[in-house]
Amino acid sequence: MAILETQELTYTYSQGSPFEKTAVDHVNLKIEEGEMVGVMGHTGSGKSTLIQHFNGLLKPTSGKVLLEGRDIWENKDKIRDVRFQVGLVFQYPEYQIFEETVYKDIAFGPKNMGLDEAEIKRRVLETAHDIGLKEELLDRSPFELSGGQKRRVAIAGVMAMEPKVLILDEPTAGLDPAGRDKIISHIKTYHERTKNTILIVSHSMEDIAGFADKILVMSKAKLFCYDETKKVFARSEEISEIGLDVPQITKVFMELKKQGLDFGKEVYTVGYAKDLLIRQLKGREVR
Amino acid sequence: MENIIEIEDLHFSYKGDSETPDVEVLKGIDLTIKKGEFVAVLGHNGSGKSTLAKHINAILLPTKGKVLVDGIDTADEDKLFQLRQKAGMVFQNPDNQIVSSIVEEDVAFALENLGVPYEEMRRRVDESLKAVNMYDYRLHSPSQLSGGQKQRIAIAGVIAMQPECIILDEPTAMLDPQGRKEVMSTIMRMNREQGITIVLITHYMDEAAKCGRVVVMDKGRVVLDDTPRKVFSHVEQVKEIGLDVPQVTELAWELRRAGYDVPDDIITEEECVEAIKKLF
Numbered sequence: 001m002a003i004l005e006t007q008e009l010t011y012t013y014s015q016g017s018p019f020e021k022t023a024v025d026h027v028n029l030k031i032e033e034g035e036m037v038g039v040m041g042h043t044g045s046g047k048s049t050l051i052q053h054f055n056g057l058l059k060p061t062s063g064k065v066l067l068e069g070r071d072i073w074e075n076k077d078k079i080r081d082v083r084f085q086v087g088l089v090f091q092y093p094e095y096q097i098f099e100e101t102v103y104k105d106i107a108f109g110p111k112n113m114g115l116d117e118a119e120i121k122r123r124v125l126e127t128a129h130d131i132g133l134k135e136e137l138l139d140r141s142p143f144e145l146s147g148g149q150k151r152r153v154a155i156a157g158v159m160a161m162e163p164k165v166l167i168l169d170e171p172t173a174g175l176d177p178a179g180r181d182k183i184i185s186h187i188k189t190y191h192e193r194t195k196n197t198i199l200i201v202s203h204s205m206e207d208i209a210g211f212a213d214k215i216l217v218m219s220k221a222k223l224f225c226y227d228e229t230k231k232v233f234a235r236s237e238e239i240s241e242i243g244l245d246v247p248q249i250t251k252v253f254m255e256l257k258k259q260g261l262d263f264g265k266e267v268y269t270v271g272y273a274k275d276l277l278i279r280q281l282k283g284r285e286v287r
Numbered sequence: 288m289e290n291i292i293e294i295e296d297l298h299f300s301y302k303g304d305s306e307t308p309d310v311e312v313l314k315g316i317d318l319t320i321k322k323g324e325f326v327a328v329l330g331h332n333g334s335g336k337s338t339l340a341k342h343i344n345a346i347l348l349p350t351k352g353k354v355l356v357d358g359i360d361t362a363d364e365d366k367l368f369q370l371r372q373k374a375g376m377v378f379q380n381p382d383n384q385i386v387s388s389i390v391e392e393d394v395a396f397a398l399e400n401l402g403v404p405y406e407e408m409r410r411r412v413d414e415s416l417k418a419v420n421m422y423d424y425r426l427h428s429p430s431q432l433s434g435g436q437k438q439r440i441a442i443a444g445v446i447a448m449q450p451e452c453i454i455l456d457e458p459t460a461m462l463d464p465q466g467r468k469e470v471m472s473t474i475m476r477m478n479r480e481q482g483i484t485i486v487l488i489t490h491y492m493d494e495a496a497k498c499g500r501v502v503v504m505d506k507g508r509v510v511l512d513d514t515p516r517k518v519f520s521h522v523e524q525v526k527e528i529g530l531d532v533p534q535v536t537e538l539a540w541e542l543r544r545a546g547y548d549v550p551d552d553i554i555t556e557e558e559c560v561e562a563i564k565k566l567f
Contacts, residue, residue: 042463043466146333249538252559274538278545280567
């Protein structure tokens, strides 16, 4: 069964006013449990509006959002439970840190869920470990930490609620290349331990290529596609046309194909490109 | 050509207190930038690149050493206004640098403070907005604009001061690919058409690859300073300090390591396509 599903999901901002704008337009989507999904779309494509529906921050103008097969708005008094099950990490989450110590900040969510001290402690320690925060940092004030560490504390705070679905809105924005790789690899560690579903919003197809099983692309309020990573990359040309950046290496292979050198494969990482080229070259030497 | 920025043995430490020692962030930087150059400064977080940028228009002053902009010593307090008019700065967060509720008023803000006469101010504001392709938005509210548009407004505000040089501290870090393209093409146009010297602090290797010169910083020192082609050919060194090289450069390097004859200075897609075609 799909963990998260939308049926004809539609959301219109300022309905009935001159500024009326449909940001999500009849989106049908099924996300299976345990998947790691990359979410793309340029600014104004509706991707942020879409993800804000997944934990009930926005209520559909029409259509439905189903979590484990149940309409999340079936009983609106229960929407708080939905927010425990679908965790949303906003952009620049380090601005939302407020507790005195790192431990307390990560424990804030689990505490609100009414968990007992032992369970809270287990979760704080485990997520801190996943996200790469050393135990001795837990007693420090989060405000003494570096920017990258603060961001990891904020992410850990949502992870510690162990939501069935974790959504991160551009978790690597503003970081340097090493910082970007680090955050992604820590999110992967968490994914491997919990096997929970993860959605990561990113502008960089290059980054997404490195972790996603599937890619969801929004364009002009509609679902452009939701498919396996390699199938989405097979449509690089169209994706480029809707204003998204395809990786440089993919562009090179698109151009080679145009010029008559077709390797018959979708290329989206440097490592794969290298292996593919060397294999082909070796094959020629043998012949 | 004439030097616009001259940095000599620049040291800078953030002051500690009784419990924490001083932290030396810049450890002896020597750097000269000529008028009209387009220079990218790369470095991972904490390498000192932003601290360096803040020295160019006297937001920070050297602990030791000297920074001269068009001959003006940044430590000369009497010439601070003159200095900041010559060297304008654009920051990372577009929302933190907009002060007015109407686009053209925002661009005029600094000119009003300087007491520029109305006619002159009107002319400069219009020209600056046209230069960044935002003239049609002059009566809009900045809150209705995209990040890329806001950054271009911030750039217009700097251009209106008719600076010799603009320092941009990761101006595209918070923007989407579309916004990044808008800002990059605006900066490149300013450099080409108006001859304004550009110092661009960035994390994006593709942006750096478009500059005339790349300065790489690590641990408070300049470790590489050359054309992007030369700098990125040091693939191992660049990776070691936590930075990336463009994907095409990396692929060429990997192929060369595997024993194939590929040039070591590939930085564009076209060059990579040609090199691969030659192998087959």
